[in-house]
Amino acid sequence: MPRPALIILAALCATSAAPASAATSVEVSLVQAQSLPRRAELSGQLSAARHAELSPRLSGVVERIVVDAGARVEAGDRLLKLDDRLARLSLSSAEAAARAATVRLADAQRMEEEGAPLAAKGLLPASQLDSLRAAREVAQAEAHERGAEAALLREQLNRHWLTAPFDGVVVERQVDMGEWVQASDAVLTLVSDAELRFDARAPQEWYGRIDPGAPIRLHIDGREAAVENATVAAEVPASDTASRSFLLRLAVPAQTPALLPGASGRVELGLRGDRRAIAVPREALVSYPDGGRAVWVAVDEGSGPVARSLRVQLDPAISDPAMVLDGLEGGERVIIRGQTRLRDGEPLTIAAER
Structure with a gap:
């Protein structure tokens, strides 16, 4: 075979083998x-289920402050006292009047008891026995009235103390000793960290689609570990007309270390309907x-x-x-x-x- 033909044949063979x-x-x-499963993420913040601006039940001058910001208190603990000198004097006078009324009642009862046998024997006119009974009833009513007045003043004296309505932490003190406060003035802010909730705004299209059985992971800013066991507490059936969203509230179990009310975070939750x-x-x-x-x-x-x-x-x-x-x-x-x-x-x- 001529040499040029051999060259062409070799080239064709090389070309056919190239793709392989x-x-x-x-x-x-x-x-x-x-x-x-469909997952969604929302931003929100922690809030306390119990958050109270405490006010005294009476007006007066602050005489004593037992707690300050940061103090942990229990329900019934005394927090602040108003000047109660006038109230103590009024109560002392009322209690003396109540004791005097009790003595008069005892004397009226004694006279009635002594007159009843004499009237039965005809030695005392019936009309006079009726007067003795009337005097005893008047004394009894007066003793009851004086006792009620003393109880009222005793309660007013107790109300000079401001007590904690629930367990919590004092987060702010708004007054100082010597200040005059009205019964409507907030003097202390008390927050309970035992029962927290996480509030977020969810798009209105999600209403009724949040799956309460899906895992919920709550991430609080500044805290590495996610909060487990949070549950859906409420989907408030009212849409915000501006943002077209509704309030989603999660119940947050107690944590150690404790979470801070007001802290921001985000929640991952599931929606009904798989992708x-x-x-x-x-x-x-x-x-x-x-x-x-x-x-x-x-x-x-x-x-x-x-x-x-x-x-x-x-x-x-x-x-x-x-x-x-x-x-x-x-x-x-x-x-x-x-x-x-x-x-x-x-x-x-x-x-x-x-």
Whole structure:
């Protein structure tokens, strides 16, 4: 055979063998669709179920302050006292009058008891016995009145003390000794940290869709560990006309160390209705400089499998495998090995399939 013919034949053989030698060997994984619970995140803040601006029950001058900001108190503890000198004097006078009325009642009862036998024997007119009974009833009524007046003044004396209505922490003191306060003035702020709640505003479209049985994770700013066991306490059925949202309230169990009312945070919770997602091994993901993600898939196109790049949207929750929400349909062969230098449309050789 002439030499030029040999050269042409060798070139043709080299050309026909080129596609086979250029095919890239890869490993693939067959991915399928599955249901993914819907998760949502909201911002909010902790608040105390009991938060009171305490006011004295009487007006007067502050004589004594027992607690200051930061003090932990129990229900019934005395917190602040008003000047009660005039009240003590009034009570002393009322108690003396009540004792005198009691003595007069005892004397009236004695006279009635002595007159009854004499009237029965005809030695005392019946009209005089009636007068003795009337005098005893008047004395009895007067003793009751004086006793009630003393009890009233005793209660007023007790009301010069301001007591704690529940267990909690004093977070603010608004007055000082010697100040005149009205019965409506707030003098101390008391907050209970034993029963907390987390309030967040949720979009009105979520009303009735929050799943109380789904796990709830509460993250408080400045605290590393998430708060577990929070529960949905209420979905207030009233939408804010400006923000088109409703109040979602969570009940927060007691924590150690204690949580601070007023602290901000965020809550992760579940919504009714699952999403369709594709589970993809994380080694298949490719990152782009703009923050986007993609995967390479092996697609059969006549002459054999070729590489195709597909942009995907991932579920924000970190998981392995990753959950693709958009970009895949399910049933694709995703490349998990050998995809680092692929070009779109490059021929492939499937070395292994999971």
